[in-house]
Amino acid sequence: MKQYSSFDILGPIMIGPSSSHTAGAARIGSIARRIYGGRIDSARFYLHGSFAETYRGHGTDRALLAGILGMDPSDDRLRDSMEMAKEAGITFEFIPAELRDAHPNTVMIELDGENGRMCITGSSIGGGSIVITAIDDFNLEFTGDYPTLITSHIDRPGVIAKVTEIIRAYDINIAFMKVFRQQKGREAAMIIEMDSVLPGQAIEEIKTINEISRVMMIEPV
Amino acid sequence: MYEFRTGNELLNLCNIYGASIGEITILHEMEMSEKSREEVILKMKENLDVMKEAAKDGLTKDIRSVSGLTGGDARRLYEYVKDRPGLSGPGMAMSVARAMAVSEVNASMGKIVAAPTAGSCGIIPGALLSSAEMLGSTDDDIIRALFTASGVGMTIAYNATLSGAEGGCQAECGSAAAMAAAAVTELAGGNPEMSLNAAAFALKAVMGLVCDPVAGLVEVPCIKRNAFGASNALVAADMAMAGIKSKIPFDEVVEAMYRVGRVMPCELRETARGGLADTPTGRKIKERLFQRERNG
Numbered sequence A: 001m002k003q004y005s006s007f008d009i010l011g012p013i014m015i016g017p018s019s020s021h022t023a024g025a026a027r028i029g030s031i032a033r034r035i036y037g038g039r040i041d042s043a044r045f046y047l048h049g050s051f052a053e054t055y056r057g058h059g060t061d062r063a064l065l066a067g068i069l070g071m072d073p074s075d076d077r078l079r080d081s082m083e084m085a086k087e088a089g090i091t092f093e094f095i096p097a098e099l100r101d102a103h104p105n106t107v108m109i110e111l112d113g114e115n116g117r118m119c120i121t122g123s124s125i126g127g128g129s130i131v132i133t134a135i136d137d138f139n140l141e142f143t144g145d146y147p148t149l150i151t152s153h154i155d156r157p158g159v160i161a162k163v164t165e166i167i168r169a170y171d172i173n174i175a176f177m178k179v180f181r182q183q184k185g186r187e188a189a190m191i192i193e194m195d196s197v198l199p200g201q202a203i204e205e206i207k208t209i210n211e212i213s214r215v216m217m218i219e220p221v
Numbered sequence B: 001m002y003e004f005r006t007g008n009e010l011l012n013l014c015n016i017y018g019a020s021i022g023e024i025t026i027l028h029e030m031e032m033s034e035k036s037r038e039e040v041i042l043k044m045k046e047n048l049d050v051m052k053e054a055a056k057d058g059l060t061k062d063i064r065s066v067s068g069l070t071g072g073d074a075r076r077l078y079e080y081v082k083d084r085p086g087l088s089g090p091g092m093a094m095s096v097a098r099a100m101a102v103s104e105v106n107a108s109m110g111k112i113v114a115a116p117t118a119g120s121c122g123i124i125p126g127a128l129l130s131s132a133e134m135l136g137s138t139d140d141d142i143i144r145a146l147f148t149a150s151g152v153g154m155t156i157a158y159n160a161t162l163s164g165a166e167g168g169c170q171a172e173c174g175s176a177a178a179m180a181a182a183a184v185t186e187l188a189g190g191n192p193e194m195s196l197n198a199a200a201f202a203l204k205a206v207m208g209l210v211c212d213p214v215a216g217l218v219e220v221p222c223i224k225r226n227a228f229g230a231s232n233a234l235v236a237a238d239m240a241m242a243g244i245k246s247k248i249p250f251d252e253v254v255e256a257m258y259r260v261g262r263v264m265p266c267e268l269r270e271t272a273r274g275g276l277a278d279t280p281t282g283r284k285i286k287e288r289l290f291q292r293e294r295n296g
Helices: A019-036 A050-054 A060-068 A076-087 A159-169 A200-207 B007-017 B021-033 B037-060 B073-082 B090-107 B123-135 B139-159 B169-187 B192-205 B222-241 B250-263 B280-295
Strands: A013-015 A040-049 A091-096 A105-113 A116-126 A129-135 A138-142 A148-154 A174-181 A187-194 A212-218 B111-113
Touching: A013 A019, A013 A076, A013 B037, A019 A050, A019 A060, A019 A105, A019 A116, A019 A129, A019 A212, A040 A050, A040 A060, A050 A105, A060 A076, A060 A091, A060 A105, A076 A091, A138 A148, A138 A174, A138 A187, A148 A159, A148 A200, A159 A174, A159 A187, A159 A200, A200 A212, B007 B021, B007 B139, B007 B192, B007 B250, B021 B037, B021 B139, B021 B169, B021 B192, B037 B073, B037 B090, B037 B111, B037 B123, B037 B139, B073 B090, B090 B111, B090 B123, B090 B222, B123 B139, B123 B169, B123 B222, B139 B169, B139 B192, B139 B250, B169 B192, B169 B222, B169 B250, B192 B222, B192 B250
Parallel strands: A040 A091
Antiparallel strands: A013 B111, A040 A105, A105 A116, A116 A129, A129 A138, A148 A187, A148 A212, A174 A187
16 A cells, blocks of 8 residues: 655645646646657647646646646746747647547647657646656556656567666666567567666666667656 | 554554654654655645745735636635624634635646645645634644644545545545644644544535536635635634544544545536536536637
């Protein structure tokens, strides 16, 4: 059973009005920004379910965009995110949509910028907790509560051991770990949630592994 | 060492160490987070600062919710009781005004502390800040009382739920009122047993209360439910301070609340498909806002 802290009960400090529709939305935006990892020029938000029905009244739109601009859920400027995005020359659009088999509070964020186009899907599952469920066409699952390492690699024996060996060498504890693949021997992904952030040097070492094509280290929001 | 899951276990720890609920909760926090007393106190002070700011803003600034549906009522009540005692007394009226103030700030995309949720964020600051004013308490006293509130809230989280989607408004505003009642009782010099009696009274008062937000927004009736949550907490604290005991012990009240929540139909658990949300006016408001979302 989960052990509660006083600050799970009184907290978080957040911009209202809703932990799921506002704070959770800001966190999804913020993680999408980190996943993209480069200059963003435009963002399209496809809103599903309750997000589509109440996004204006809950400020879900402003919160998502604030996340894309790098604000956290307690940032006072969250409500001014649209004006700030316009000033920064970032275009944005909110589109109610039907996403298949999605949680009622789900958004698919399509980002364009210096790294080309990228699509990130996430759900706000209550109390400000979120889960990222897809990056581009790849289905995966992580919460953003922990420093998270995401790799794209070829599904071959030994890749996982090579990565975890490097993490071990830096004396970092793995809290949760999941492996996903589209098809045997083809493109695969690893999600490793850790108790502390992996140093940049370790990430460079992981990048040198032959089968690995991409490495992302996402700090918790 | 300072581990507790129920009100009874919390009470036992208070008796063993001769300490208040607030103090035991501080020790529990230090133990589990491996942080110093200063660090956990400082973190709670951040919560207090945000609560104070929101309460002040809601009483003095021109607050309007994002939907345009609510705002300005806290200030209206504040102006009304400024120069006259009001029928429920100045302390009570200010508790209610502050609870609405924080709740209105929440609806206007202002900064608040989820206490325990955003939907119920006005109750604890409303009851606690106004009681502190009446009792002449220091910030240190209020911070300790906030730990009292979270200690009691934890027992509800472990044995029932704090979420309106799971347990209805009784689980959100009811829990907040119970937490506030316990905190105010401790602030007023009541012992741990009195605090839990106060919490039991507050929760019993709203047992079965449904969560029925109009148009799905945290505004109608949430802001006024926050107002009544704060008044509920103060009445419960006064009853406990007078030595009145809850015939049904706090832990059993919490369990009953959970079971009531379990049998509540989903229409009445935050889905905005029952209760006030499903009245002619509630539906009309929803329709109007929905049209606006569509048309941009």
